[in-house]
Amino acid sequence: MQIWGKAQPGAGDASLRQIMPYHPLAWHSLDVAATFLRLIQIWPEQRAGLATSFDGDADEAINGLAALVALHDLGKCARTFQSKAPDVYPHILLGPPRAVACNHSAVGYAMVEDARFCGMAFAPLLGQNEFERAFLLGPVFGHHGRPVPGLVDLSVHLGRPDEAGAKAARALVERVMTLFEGPVLPPIAQGAETALSWRLAGLVALADWIGSDQRHFPYADSDISWLDYWGNHAIPQAKAAIAASGLERAQVARGDSLAIVSGGAFTPTQAQEWAAQVDCEGSGLFIIEDVTGSGKTEAALILAHRLMQAGRAGGIYVALPTMATANGLYRRLGAAYRALYAPGARPSIVLAHGARNLDAAFIRSIALAARREEVGYGGAPSADADEDETASAACTRWLADDRRRAFLAEIGVGTIDQALLAVLPVKHAAIRQLGLSRQVLIIDEAHAYDAYMQAEIEALVAHQARLDAPVIILSATLPAAMRARLIRAYGKSAPEGAATPYPCATAVSGTLAGAPVITPLAARADLARAITVTRVDTPETAQERIIRAARAGAAVAWIRNTVDDAIQAARFLRGQGLAVDLFHARFSMADRLAIEERVVTRFGKASRPDERAGRVLVATQVVEQSLDLDFDVMLTDLAPIDLMIQRAGRLWRHARGARPVPGPELAVVAPDPGVDAPADWYGRLFPIGQYVYRDHARLWLSARALFAQPVMRVPEDLRGLIEAVYAPDASLDAPPSLQASADEQAGRDLASRAFAGLNVIDFAPGYAPESGAWGPDTVTPTREGDESVTLRLAVIGEGGALAPLHAETVCDAGSEADFEADPDPDPRRAWSLSEVAIRQNRFRPRAGLAPEIERQAHALEERFASRGIHARIVVLTRDCDSGWRFTCQGSGDDVLEGRYDPFDGFTMP
Numbered sequence: 001m002q003i004w005g006k007a008q009p010g011a012g013d014a015s016l017r018q019i020m021p022y023h024p025l026a027w028h029s030l031d032v033a034a035t036f037l038r039l040i041q042i043w044p045e046q047r048a049g050l051a052t053s054f055d056g057d058a059d060e061a062i063n064g065l066a067a068l069v070a071l072h073d074l075g076k077c078a079r080t081f082q083s084k085a086p087d088v089y090p091h092i093l094l095g096p097p098r099a100v101a102c103n104h105s106a107v108g109y110a111m112v113e114d115a116r117f118c119g120m121a122f123a124p125l126l127g128q129n130e131f132e133r134a135f136l137l138g139p140v141f142g143h144h145g146r147p148v149p150g151l152v153d154l155s156v157h158l159g160r161p162d163e164a165g166a167k168a169a170r171a172l173v174e175r176v177m178t179l180f181e182g183p184v185l186p187p188i189a190q191g192a193e194t195a196l197s198w199r200l201a202g203l204v205a206l207a208d209w210i211g212s213d214q215r216h217f218p219y220a221d222s223d224i225s226w227l228d229y230w231g232n233h234a235i236p237q238a239k240a241a242i243a244a245s246g247l248e249r250a251q252v253a254r255g256d257s258l259a260i261v262s263g264g265a266f267t268p269t270q271a272q273e274w275a276a277q278v279d280c281e282g283s284g285l286f287i288i289e290d291v292t293g294s295g296k297t298e299a300a301l302i303l304a305h306r307l308m309q310a311g312r313a314g315g316i317y318v319a320l321p322t323m324a325t326a327n328g329l330y331r332r333l334g335a336a337y338r339a340l341y342a343p344g345a346r347p348s349i350v351l352a353h354g355a356r357n358l359d360a361a362f363i364r365s366i367a368l369a370a371r372r373e374e375v376g377y378g379g380a381p382s383a384d385a386d387e388d389e390t391a392s393a394a395c396t397r398w399l400a401d402d403r404r405r406a407f408l409a410e411i412g413v414g415t416i417d418q419a420l421l422a423v424l425p426v427k428h429a430a431i432r433q434l435g436l437s438r439q440v441l442i443i444d445e446a447h448a449y450d451a452y453m454q455a456e457i458e459a460l461v462a463h464q465a466r467l468d469a470p471v472i473i474l475s476a477t478l479p480a481a482m483r484a485r486l487i488r489a490y491g492k493s494a495p496e497g498a499a500t501p502y503p504c505a506t507a508v509s510g511t512l513a514g515a516p517v518i519t520p521l522a523a524r525a526d527l528a529r530a531i532t533v534t535r536v537d538t539p540e541t542a543q544e545r546i547i548r549a550a551r552a553g554a555a556v557a558w559i560r561n562t563v564d565d566a567i568q569a570a571r572f573l574r575g576q577g578l579a580v581d582l583f584h585a586r587f588s589m590a591d592r593l594a595i596e597e598r599v600v601t602r603f604g605k606a607s608r609p610d611e612r613a614g615r616v617l618v619a620t621q622v623v624e625q626s627l628d629l630d631f632d633v634m635l636t637d638l639a640p641i642d643l644m645i646q647r648a649g650r651l652w653r654h655a656r657g658a659r660p661v662p663g664p665e666l667a668v669v670a671p672d673p674g675v676d677a678p679a680d681w682y683g684r685l686f687p688i689g690q691y692v693y694r695d696h697a698r699l700w701l702s703a704r705a706l707f708a709q710p711v712m713r714v715p716e717d718l719r720g721l722i723e724a725v726y727a728p729d730a731s732l733d734a735p736p737s738l739q740a741s742a743d744e745q746a747g748r749d750l751a752s753r754a755f756a757g758l759n760v761i762d763f764a765p766g767y768a769p770e771s772g773a774w775g776p777d778t779v780t781p782t783r784e785g786d787e788s789v790t791l792r793l794a795v796i797g798e799g800g801a802l803a804p805l806h807a808e809t810v811c812d813a814g815s816e817a818d819f820e821a822d823p824d825p826d827p828r829r830a831w832s833l834s835e836v837a838i839r840q841n842r843f844r845p846r847a848g849l850a851p852e853i854e855r856q857a858h859a860l861e862e863r864f865a866s867r868g869i870h871a872r873i874v875v876l877t878r879d880c881d882s883g884w885r886f887t888c889q890g891s892g893d894d895v896l897e898g899r900y901d902p903f904d905g906f907t908m909p
Contacts, residue, residue: 001222002090002092002222003026004076004082004085004088005024005026005027005029005073005074005215006022006023006028006212007021007022007023007084007085008214009446012051016108017629020219021087021088022085022219023217023220024222025076026172026175026222027229027233027234028211028217029071029176029596030179030226030229030234031212031217031234031237031238032070032073032207032208032211033066033069034070034110034211034230034234034237035207035210035238035241036065036204036207037062037235037238038242039203039206039207039242040203041824042242042247043314043438045311045312045313045468046203046434046437046438047062050065053192053195054185054186054187055187055188055190055272056186057422057519060425061185061186063181064183064184064185064186065200066180067176067177067183067567068126068136068140068183068185069204069207070139070179071112071122071140071172071173071176072141072204072208073104073108073208074107074112074118074141075102075103075104075106075107075157076104076108077111077112077166077168077169078102078107078157078158079098079157079158080098080099080101080156081102081157083097083100083307085101094164094165095164095852097504103148103149105435106141106148106149106150106151107152107154107157107158108141109138109151110151110152110751111158111166111169112126112141113151114286115170117154117161117166118166121170121174121177124177125183125184129474131193132187132188134766135188135193135194135197136188136196136197136200138766138767138768139198139201139204139766140200140204142767143201143208143427144205145430146427147430147767147768147769147771147774149774150769153522179227179230183773187285189847194466194763194764195467195468197767197768198463198467198766198767199433200767201430201433201767202430202433202434202435202437204896205428205431205434208432210238210242210245213240213241215244216238216241217237220233226787232464246348246409248551249315250341250342250345250347250348250410251342251345252308252309252340253339253340253341253342253343254309257275257276257303257305257306257309258273258276260339260340260425260862261298261301261337262298262302263303263339266298267297267659269294269295269521269524270503270522271296271505272295272298273517275288275303275505276302278303278505278507278509278519279509280303280306280470281310282312283307283312284471284490284508284509285461285472285473285486285487285490285506285508286303286471286473286506286507286508286509287478287483288300288474288475288505289476289506290521291481291524291527291714291718292645292646292653293527293628293653293654294476296476297318297442300318300442300444300668301316301340302473304316304440304442307470308440308798312469313438313439313440314438315409315410315411315412315438316411316442317411317419317435317439318333318413318442318444319414319415319418319419320413320414320444320625321415321444321463322415322417322443322622322625323415324625325445326351326352326413327593328628329444330598337411341410347409347410347411348410348411348698349409349410349411349412349413350409350411350412350414351412351414352413352414352415352418362583367552374451382591397638404810406438407419407432407434407435407436408434408435408622416443416449416453416782417783419443419612420453420460420782421782422463422782423459423463424456424759424761424772425760425761430767433467433701436464436469437469437695438469439579440470440471440472441460441464441472443457443471443472443474444539445474445475445625446473446478447475447478447479447482447642448625449753450749450784451748451749451750451753451754451756452753453783453784454485454753455757455760456759456760457486458486458489459489459756459760459761461486462489462491462864464490465489465491466763471490476645477641477643477645477718477818479642479727480500480726481726481727481728483500487508487516490508490720491513492515494516494564498843500518501719502718503520503521503522503715504519504520505521506518507519512812513788517848523714523715526655526713527714528713528714528715529666529673530712530713530714531648531666531711532630532663532666532711533665533666533706533707533710533711534665534667535667535672535703535707536635536667536668537669538669538685539669540697542667542669543572543573545633545635546558546578546633546635547578549633549660550615551578551614553613553660554613554614554633554660554661555602555607555612555614555617555630555632555633556617556631556632556633557617557618557619557629557631557633557650558618558619558635558636559619559621559623559624559634559636560618560694561620561621561637561686561689562686562689562694563584563620564587565637565686565688566582567568567582567584567904567905569618570618571776573616578614580597580615580618581595581602581615581617581618582615582617582618582619582904583595583596583617583618583620584905586837586907586909587902587905587906588793588806588833588836588900588906589833589835590805590833590834591902593833597615599619599627599629600627600628600629601889602615602699603617603631604627604628604629604630605628605653607627609656612632613660617629621639621665621692623650624643624646624647624650630651630653630654630656631650631651631652632651632660632661633651633665633667634651634665634666635667635668636666636668636669636670637668637689638670638682639693639704640693640695640699640702641702641706641726642726644706648666648712648714650664651664651665668703669685669708670685670703671702673704673707677700677737678737679737679740679741681700681735681737683696683903692810693743694744695744697731697734697738697739697741697742698725698731698734698742700735701724701725701731701734702739704724705721706721708894731746755784756784759772762764786841787840788837788868789837789838789839789872790835790836790872791838791874792831792835792864792871792872793835793842793876793884793900793906794873794875794876795877795878795884796875796877800806802853802860803830804827804830804833805834805884805900806834807827807830836905838906842908843908844888844889844898844909845888845889846875846886846887846888847887847888847889847890847895848887849875849894853875857873857875858873860873861873876900879899882901882902883903884900884901885898885900885901886893888908888909890909896909897909
């Protein structure tokens with residue numbers, strides 16, 4: 001009892017100070033064990049997953065695991081660890097302190113592995129099977145976010161086996177064994193080692209996380225019996241802590257899932273009817289392929305709700321390609337997700353991506369949670385608080401505090417990157433895995449990822465299968481080879497080359513034996529249409545067509561493949577007197593969020609004729625995924641066929657009555673796909689764009705497939721178009737002059753998949769150092785591509801001090817209120833809102849600044865770096881018009897000038 005486990009009484013909060021200056025290690029050990037037991041009580045599928053991993057009695061297995069978890073901090077008995085808190089160091093027990101760096105996790109693991117220290121005391125619990133021990137001890141002692149790096153020299157930390165620290169550790173083991181009535185873990189079931197190890201790692205890390213919270217586990221005197229502390233302190237405190245954390249599963253609404261999700265607001269499609277009927281008693285993989293705008297998301301929610309009712313999951317995580325698509329779906333679900341849960345339930349919903357704290361809807365949900373706490377969360381909130389919650393998302397602040405906790409909410413919406421961190425060796429990956437294993441993972445736009453990310457997604461799908469967790473895949477343009485890889489990742493055979501209908505749904509369910517079951521579907525009647533496809537020779541001809549269509553009152557889109565081409569096109573069209581919106585990735589975050597909202601308002605489903613008429617959107621690829629936009633006329637630069645189909649899906653997407661044009665037309669700016677196409681066939685027309693899509697053979701195949709017939713019939717032609725370009729041997733049909741680019745891309749794809757294979761976790765050894773090159777979770781190699789530089793845009797404010805562009809004190813929208821984002825009074829958020837990312841090869845260092853301004857900029861960069869934010873300051877000064885200018889280094893001593901404005905975005909010279 002002289003060994004401290006926690007020694008920061010009331011840290012940061014005077015109201016939490018206790019009479020005891022420390023919390024005994026014994027009590028902290030029981031706090032965490034009680035929290036662990038409570039977690040698997042509220043999450044019965046986790047208890048079942050643990051219990052079925054053993055060949056033996058389930059209760060005996062759980063009791064043994066609880067005892068093992070109670071010993072997670074055994075290494076804190078080391079003299080070197082106890083020396084970290086000099087004020088409560090047990091001098092009489094341990095002698096003089098020793099100030100040596102101590103990883104108590106590694107010390108504890110080493111003590112259990114050494115028979116002279118605690119190995120003999122552990123033997124009755126673990127047995128002598130060295131193979132099994134590693135799968136259990138790794139997750140228990142590696143509870144701080146990554147596996148224990150390796151065993152340590154115990155003589156440095158504990159001295160001899162007969163010294164006091166070692167004796168205290170053995171005494172702790174013996175007391176725990178007595179409290180848990182001589183626990184013995186049954187043998188691990190054959191083949192269950194890997195899933196058990198990773199599941200246990202997440203649960204122990206979360207239990208320690210919660211069990212260390214002083215608000216619920218106040219420091220207690222040592223003058224209490226073990227039975228008394230366990231029964232009257234640890235167990236009830238664990239229950240209260242988990243209830244306050246928002247982790248208790250909200251009760252799922254019972255009844256017909258289709259009716260619950262639709263609310264009677266729409267007539268179900270065949271995909272939605274399939275989702276309401278397919279066998280889902282066992283977890284499984286479900287793939288829905290249907291045209292854009294067909295309600296795939298609603299179908300996924302219907303199926304997810306049925307899986308929740310069947311006890312296969314407690315919530316949902318929707319993974320999307322971009323922050324923009326995640327923000328949009330977060331707003332949609334924020335108004336509807338409560339219908340998935342029983343009346344009176346308070347499920348939480350969290351937005352999960354790197355810039356989520358900049359999204360207005362998410363900020364409002366956190367503020368709402370704060371208000372609910374003030375009025376007594378869990379009791380009877382005020383009428384106003386309840387009214388607010390029906391209109392916006394309820395967000396548990398404990399979950400909102402940290403993006404790693406987002407996977408513990410009932411409903412999570414975010415980028416695919418946050419989900420992929422679960423299969424990368426970054427800190428707290430096991431907690432992400434735990435959260436996803438409790439949810440239905442929905443991966444939207446599954447076709448939208450390169451070879452590197454596809455390999456990561458397959459690893460994620462495989463781990464969901466390992467943990468018996470369901471996955472739903474959504475796509476409008478999924479190649480057969482990609483579908484086959486996903487099915488194989490989930491553990492089922494899927495031969496490539498088999499003809500597959502379109503639209504269709506595929507079920508790989510735990511209750512279905514044999515091959516996957518593929519069900520043909522019919523597209524929604526109003527989405528079955530014929531789109532005229534025409535080729536446009538040059539961008540100049542495209543501009544002429546846009547001017548004519550806009551002046552005739554049409555809502556027009558031109559999707560360009562590069563930011564520079566989009567900026568040039570928008571400037572020209574504005575010069576012709578057109579009302580033009582420009583949307584690309586090189587705006588500040590604040591302006592980008594504002595533009596996204598404005599674009600959805602002007603061109604979305606609810607847009608009015610007067611808002612749309614004659615307006616033009618020039619955009620890059622940011623609009624081709626998930627955003628619900630609807631145009632009368634679309635022009636697009638040639639891109640791979642799956643992206644062309646996605647872009648075409650924004651044509652005549654919703655019923656609007658009479659339109660200014662007779663029918664939907666996709667006009668494609670492209671060179672003629674002749675059989676004698678030269679090697680620079682694409683590059684001559686798109687000198688910049690040729691470096692975006694480097695496989696020019698695939699572009700040629702896309703053009704040939706598109707222009708082979710004058711009309712694209714949706715959905716009848718889509719499967720054939722996709723396979724004409726993405727079938728394994730399709731590139732052989734391209735001209736010989738373009739084969740080199742196809743071969744180079746194939747090589748890049750193989751290298752990317754190999755690189756991803758090196759980066760993702762090797763799950764086979766269990767939660768152990770050899771599973772990967774473990775690093776901090778600020779290193780996120782979820783995407784492969786050109787290196788980028790984060791820029792923070794600064795202006796010279798009052799008194800000559802640098803301030804973020806979007807700070808309240810410096811942003812004066814004036815007459816440009818329609819174009820500039822709202823300012824933000826929070827300095828940290830204002831800096832984030834003032835960020836722009838550009839490719840490394842486009843970056844030029846700043847130059848030509850006054851010495852004092854340069855000193856401030858450098859100091860800001862150092863301050864950001866100390867917080868793990870590696871950003872470069874760009875100092876802006878006002879132009880005479882609406883924009884800003886900045887200076888940067890040219891060649892030699894030359895100083896060049898760049899621009900930023902809310903019309904065009906960031907332009908580096």
